[in-house]
Amino acid sequence: MDYSVQEIDGGIVVNFSGRMTLVDHDRFRSVIDSMEKMHGSRCIFDLAGLDFIDSSGLGMFLIARDIAMPRNVEIELRGATGSVRRVLQIAKFDTLFLVRD
Amino acid sequence: MLADPATIQADARRAPFTECRVLVVDASGSSRDELGRCLARIGLTRIDFAEDGEAGLARFAAAGADLVILDVDVPGMDGLELCRSIRRMPAGADLPVIIQTSPATDPAGVRSFEAGASDIIAKPINPGECMTRVRLHLEKQFLLRNLTDFHRRLEGELRLARSMQLSLIPDQRRISAVAARYGVELEGVFEPSDELGGDFWTLFELDADRLGILVADFSGHGISAAINTFRFHTLLERLPPHGYEPTEWLLMLNRPLKDLLPVGQFATCFYCIVDTRQGTLSYAAAGAPSPLLVGAGEATMLDASGLMLGITNSPMLTSDTVPFPPGATLLIYSDAMTEAVDGQGHLIGEPGLVRLATEAFQGGPGRLKRLLAAFDKVAQHPLADDLTAICISRSA
Numbered sequence: 001m002d003y004s005v006q007e008i009d010g011g012i013v014v015n016f017s018g019r020m021t022l023v024d025h026d027r028f029r030s031v032i033d034s035m036e037k038m039h040g041s042r043c044i045f046d047l048a049g050l051d052f053i054d055s056s057g058l059g060m061f062l063i064a065r066d067i068a069m070p071r072n073v074e075i076e077l078r079g080a081t082g083s084v085r086r087v088l089q090i091a092k093f094d095t096l097f098l099v100r101d
Numbered sequence: 102m103l104a105d106p107a108t109i110q111a112d113a114r115r116a117p118f119t120e121c122r123v124l125v126v127d128a129s130g131s132s133r134d135e136l137g138r139c140l141a142r143i144g145l146t147r148i149d150f151a152e153d154g155e156a157g158l159a160r161f162a163a164a165g166a167d168l169v170i171l172d173v174d175v176p177g178m179d180g181l182e183l184c185r186s187i188r189r190m191p192a193g194a195d196l197p198v199i200i201q202t203s204p205a206t207d208p209a210g211v212r213s214f215e216a217g218a219s220d221i222i223a224k225p226i227n228p229g230e231c232m233t234r235v236r237l238h239l240e241k242q243f244l245l246r247n248l249t250d251f252h253r254r255l256e257g258e259l260r261l262a263r264s265m266q267l268s269l270i271p272d273q274r275r276i277s278a279v280a281a282r283y284g285v286e287l288e289g290v291f292e293p294s295d296e297l298g299g300d301f302w303t304l305f306e307l308d309a310d311r312l313g314i315l316v317a318d319f320s321g322h323g324i325s326a327a328i329n330t331f332r333f334h335t336l337l338e339r340l341p342p343h344g345y346e347p348t349e350w351l352l353m354l355n356r357p358l359k360d361l362l363p364v365g366q367f368a369t370c371f372y373c374i375v376d377t378r379q380g381t382l383s384y385a386a387a388g389a390p391s392p393l394l395v396g397a398g399e400a401t402m403l404d405a406s407g408l409m410l411g412i413t414n415s416p417m418l419t420s421d422t423v424p425f426p427p428g429a430t431l432l433i434y435s436d437a438m439t440e441a442v443d444g445q446g447h448l449i450g451e452p453g454l455v456r457l458a459t460e461a462f463q464g465g466p467g468r469l470k471r472l473l474a475a476f477d478k479v480a481q482h483p484l485a486d487d488l489t490a491i492c493i494s495r496s497a
Contacts, residue, residue: 021485022321052448054440054486055320059365062412066364083440083448090406091369091388095417 001027001050001057005034011042011073017049020057028060032067041073048079053087065096074098118239119144121167126150126157126183127201128175132226136170139231154178158186161193168197168239172224173206173213181216188217195245197238201226259296266297266327269334271304279304283312283377286494288469291487298487299326300435301333305342310378313342314491316389316433318369320409322487325366332361333368347372347385348420351410355387358411367409371433375425375493382425385418390436391451395462396429400455428497430462432472437488441480449480468492 001024006013014031035043045061047053061077068075076098080088093099123140125148127133133150140148149164151157153176161169169187173180180200187193200213202221207213210221220234270291271279280287291300299322305313315337319329336357342350351372358368371392373384382394386405394401403423408416425431434454441449449457457479461472469492 059320059367063365092406092408092417095408
């Protein structure tokens, strides 16, 4: 997995690409760091470049949610396609996150 | 003055090699004395000497050694040949062998290294260099042996843990007994991708007509996921499904899992009750891969979406009751099947699985076996995740 963080008005956008699996746990830690330092209440995870996500990847989103909630930050999962989109649907992640096309 | 703790620690780490045995093969008495003094100064006391190649080899074959220092110019079998002979012996394959070379006959030690030397020291011997190199190789050898021992022990423990995990799931005898009791055809496979995995499945004989099947997949794989399957198994003993509707029961399991699992860990779950008298299949699901229902030549993917167990206090689950008449087949599987890739690197996905299954399910019992054989031909191995698949059919 690769990612880049971009500051926007009122929050941040994190662009993910590649495959998000168990081996990305350490790297995801720095996404969490960015969330802890961010200003505003919007945190957009742009998943358009993500090709694949497994259960560990979904677990990382849940960890991010745990960090975001007490800060009144809402996480938006945006632009997922293909198998990533299907996995989010199966997991009913729209009950936990703002999921947008 | 007190010794620097760092030094003490370093010495403690180095101590084990003083027990090491060193074999010195050198024709010159003064050289042997010099090498003996070097070795003694770094604390080595178990030193063997030989004066020629044949004697050196015989000594090594008889008593072994933890390190060999040999001179390239010894009478009879020369140092290079001796080195090759030692390397051919099982005890000598990974042994540190240091060859004393003469820069005039073997510049840069190329011939020595080709003969299998671990290292070279140039003649005449520089005591400081000699001591450093011997110490370095013995330390390396010691760490390597520790690592190998650790690895071997871990392998043994993982093998044991794997057999413990296998004992949690129904074995062939139980599967056959249950199949006979309910008049169904039943097959199950369970293959962790590593020694241990996060998949789990089991059967519940609810009453004379109703059979419960539970499949769960804990996030991640390996040891932590496997530990969660053991916790889950204990939980099932405490909260059996008898008398509950599928959704009701999964919600009951969710509560303790939510407390048990740290943030980021969860379990996908599919639980169904096959009612052979009513001819129905009632299920509840929490983010599981869509089970495949095949009947009357038609394949349907059941909706098994839902929030996984262990995340929130009241997860949104999916439930349904569908006909399961004689002749129908249900395939429940872990995502390893749909997340596998084919020879061209394409995800097999749900459409790929439907294609494989509809073909494999034709022709009576042995459906899962045929499906897995077809899957193995298409999917790239090793699989990245644990593979579990259960196939239940009602005889037509």
